[in-house]
Structures are given as structure tokens and as C-alpha cells.
Amino acid sequence: MSDKRVYVAGHRGMVGSAIVKQLQQQEGVEVISRTHAELELTNQAAVFDFFGQERIDEVYLAAAKVGGIHANNTYPADFIYENLMIEANIIHAAHKSNVQKLLFLGSSCIYPKLANQPMAESELLTATLEATNESYAIAKISGIKLCESYNRQYGRDYRSVMPTNLYGENDNFHLENSHVIPALMRRFHEAKINGENKVVVWGSGKPMREFLHVNDMAEASIFVMNLDNETYQAHTSPMLSHINVGTGIDCTIRELAETIAEVLGFKGKVVFDATKPDGTMRKLLDVARLENLGWRAKTHLPEGLKSTYQWFLSNHDKFRK
DSSP states (O other), X not given: OOOEEEEEETTTSHHHHHHHHHHTTSTTEEEEOOOTTTOOTTOHHHHHHHHHHSOOSEEEEOOOOOOOHHHHHHOHHHHHHHHHHHHHHHHHHHHHTTOOEEEEEXXXXXXXXXXXXXXXXXXXXXXXXXXXXHHHXXXXXXXXXXXXXXXXXXXXXXXXXXXOEEESTTOOOOTTTOOHHHHHHHHHHHHHHTTOSEEEEESOSOOEEOEEEHHHHHHHHHHHHHSOHHHHHHHSBTTBOOEEESOSOOEEHHHHHHHHHHHHXXXXXXXXXXXXXXXXXXXXXXXXXXXXXXXXXOOOHHHHHHXXXXXXXXXGGGGOO
């Protein structure tokens, strides 16, 4: 019997690379990947040709145009266009090539700005989105609905998972456009190296955030993909089929900063500049659906931060800017 051929779109990204690593440890799985130079995912003809040439059994759709608040707010047309095209091209090409199983990776930003906390899957499309990343969120919501529509019309088994804030190996540590954990980790690292006696963190430190290690996200993705159809359908509904992936536990930004300082061995003071914006005060996913299916996150935050810092130390030459 030949190996199951699994295409991971976005295999060089943080989540995609973690999925590839775990799939390669499984017997009977052949991972298929293409770099951006080899396959432009916004090009419909190129994507259709690729699926026509490769005998693909399953797809993990982890490819996306991503960025921080500034990028999302500055280039909304780029974010909505590129993400819509990637999703539509891959999902439709998978269907046309008779690929029965696909997993789409979304984002917790799909939920309304003022969603009830913790945010259950049922909060989707109940109110207005956060304005700064509305374009990206609309694209991700469209990805969920594409999967559901092909399931309803053609009987496909296309599923969606929505991760909370992710961190870990292969994260982006760029000074200007990284997310909160890599941004703080780099600042504390440089303060330690330069012998500084304090690090200033934007905001009051009171907002609460949830963080999931990328290895847990990859494991959860493979778990959801491999659930038998009867079990999956018993915990979802045809038009509310996505599954939140998180720890179900949050912490304050103050606790996060102090933990990072401790992990890095920074001995100076951690100071909070309350004149700077805090953003949303709480963003926590309700992960009851996933836990009821039998999966729970394993990596505790201090442990995950330690392994992430070790990866950063081994790769920080890439992040000189």
C-alpha cells in the first residue's frame, strides 16, 4: 500500500513547519510541499496545475498572508485579496481533484471585537469585528464558510481550526512587526546583553491574553484532521463547524513580561507605560468543544518560553534588523 500523500500549504511558516515535522514522524505519510517560488498560491491556474499533477490525499491549509496590527491596518486590500485567493484556489482545486479531506487553519480574530469571554465558536458573526484587522478576519471567516459550503454541497470533509495567539520555534522576531511574545523576548534579550537596568513595556500590563505553543497547535491540527467523521459531526454542526484551539488559560501581560524576564535571566526592572494603549482587555478562547473531543494542550507557558528562547538564541542572527 502506498503512503498517504499530504500537501502542507505554508510549510515554511511557524505552524506549517511544525505540522510537517510531526507528520514526518508518522509512518505511511509522504509530505508534499512547494515554496512560494515554486508555486504562487494566488495564481489559480498554477494551483490547479499543481493539484492535477500530484496525487494528493489530504491538505493542511496553513498558508496565509499574515502581519501585525500596523500591517493589517496599512494594507487591508493586500490582506483580504491574497488570503481570499489562496483559500479559494486551494479549496476549489482540492475539490476538483477529488481530495476528500482538508484542514483549514484560521485565526481567533474571526470573532467580534466585543465577543463574550471566553469566546465560544457560536460567537462567530454575532457582531462587528475589530476594525484594524477586519480584512484579514473576513478572509479567514470566508475560509471557514468555503469549507462548510463544499461539505454541504458536495459531501466533502473539509474542517477548520481556529488557534489562539501562537508562539514558538520559527516565530517572527522582527523588531517592528512581531507579535507580543517574540517582541518582548527580543527586547529583554537585548536589554540583558546590553546591561540595561530596565525594560519598558507598553500599556498597563492588565490586559489578559492566551498563548499556545506551536507544537501543541500542530498536534491539535493533526488530531482534528484524523477524527473519525461520526465523532467530528457529533460535536459540530454543518454551518458552525470550526473548532477553537487554545489552552483555555490566560494571563496578564504583566505576568507574561515578568515570566519572560525570569526565563531569560534579566535582572533589571520591568516597567509598564500606562500612557500607551492596552487594546482589548481580554481575549480568551472557549476550548470546551476540542476538550470534549479528547484533546488538551500540553505545553505550559514557562516551558514553552524556555524552548522558544533556545531556538531564538540559535537563530538570532536572522533577526538583526
